[in-house]
Amino acid sequence: MVGREISVENLVPEYVRALVPYAPGKPIEELERELGITGCIKLASNENPLGPSPRALEAIAAVAPSIHRYPDGNVFNLKKALAERLSIEPSWLVFGNGSNELIELAARTFLRPGESAVAGNPSFSVYGSVVQAMNGRMHLVPLVDGRHDLEGMAEAITADTRIVFIANPNNPTGAMNDAGELAAFMEKVPDHIIVVVDEAYYEYVTREDYPDSMSYVREGRNVIVLRTFSKIYGLAGLRIGYGMARPELVDAMNRVRQPFNANAVAQAAALAALGDDDHMRKSIQVNYEGKVFMYALFQEMGVGYYPSEANFIWLELERDAKEVYSALLHKGIIVRPMGPTQIRVSIGLPEENRRFAEAFKEIMGGGIE
Ligand SMILES: Cc1ncc(COP(=O)(O)O)c(C=O)c1O
Known part of the structure; x- marks a missing residue:
């Protein structure tokens, strides 16, 4: 085990040691394993909720x-x-x-x-x-x-x-x-x-x-x-x-x-x-309707957001994003914490958006356990 005696500082350039590993959205299977539940949803990585063509x-x-x-x-x-x-x-x-x-x-x-x-x-x-x-x-x-x-x-x-x-x-x-x-x-x-x-x-x-x-x-x-x-x-x-x-x-x-x-x-x-224009059309439609639903939710709740040209929305929560993120996780919903008070939520299927809306209202309106 001679190699172990050489310090990492000598092996790895300083600029590589300073790299911050990419933090991906939490995989559904990981959350289900952790909570011992099934049926979790992921609105964290801007994926197409309809799946592949x-x-x-x-x-x-x-x-x-x-x-x-x-x-x-x-x-x-x-x-x-x-x-x-x-x-x-x-x-x-x-x-x-x-x-x-x-x-x-x-x-x-x-x-x-x-x-x-x-x-x-x-x-x-x-x-x-x-x-x-x-x-x-x-x-x-x-x-x-x-x-x-x-x-x-x-x-x-x-x-x-x-x-x-x-x-x-x-x-x-x-x-x-x-x-x-x-x-x-x-x-x-x-x-x-x-x-x-x-x-x-x-x-x-x-x-x-x-x-x-x-x-x-x-x-x-x-x-x-x-x-x-x-x-x-x-x-x-x-x-x-x-x-x-x-x-x-x-x-x-x-x-x-x-x-x-x-x-x-x-x-x-x-x-x-x-070549699947039909799948493309449906994907655009589901995303558009999902955004309209989410915008109405955030307006009703008074939560700040940017109108999005993509398939996700950035939210300004004015409260601790990590706490909201982890409260959502406990309800089986994965989003992405982005800053001290900001999260990003991907547009899902209509039922996923509704489930997010219900949980989000409960968490933001009441308390976080
Ligand atoms: C702006 C932007 N560029 C690039 C990527 C990388 O996508 P991929 O490597 O899956 O093509 C992403 C993925 O989230 C993204 O948001």
Whole structure:
């Protein structure tokens, strides 16, 4: 056991030791094990409550006998189908093990140790982790009204900045920057900066002034647009997302990524899910109706929230978020504590939303045991 005598400080770089592990939403099975109950619901990770498309399930069954083969490292079929849908060439697409991996790939490909990136705060925590894991520095710019302060973010760019991360709509607030705001930002941002526009919730957006971020990609700007099959497509457990950028940037990321980072089952399921417009329509509808229900609840209760362009809502509770979170857990409902007095709740099925509403009213109106 000689290895144990060497201190971790000597083995692990300081910037890795300083990383804060990602805190995922609590899995349903874990809560059920802890409480010794069944029937818990999870409104914590912005998943599609309808589940995956039935077409994706069929595709998974069809591909299962072939999983002794390596996947297609070039993702030919899915890339071709997506390229047609998006009216771009296949060479403008890169795939990842979830869009999470593409965020990491952006940092590993474009950031040198000691250089910096810019992101909003609060925003998706993975931006900060991947930058730190590269021994980079992150400039965090506070949100304004739940959305990115794009003017402030442009001003936060310094000589060593390489990447700006913009989640639009933003997670955890659900608020979005409009086309005018992004256009003004794109005018200011120097050409050598890689702008990562993370559109994980793109398909849920209903506002007409949502930016057409792909237009900057098409213009040849250094913009990478990220989307995912984890949210509206209901394939979070399979881990597949994609990025769109000019071919030179895609080529650079392809050199850094693992050769088989998009697995065979995920590729087949994503291709099938992409063709299921009916499932997409239903998912949008359930989410829209769920938001209307939740907004009415929060207005009735006087709880502050941001109108959301995604499938979750950020709440300002004006009381201890951890206590409310744990009181909800005891009623079998998992949400996400986000700040000292804030939680984020994902939109569920109508019956899940009703169950949340009942428990939430009881907890907020009465006491917390
Ligand atoms: C803004 C944003 N980006 C990226 C992701 C990562 O999604 P995935 O890796 O499952 O594609 C999430 C997931 O919650 C997210 O909210």
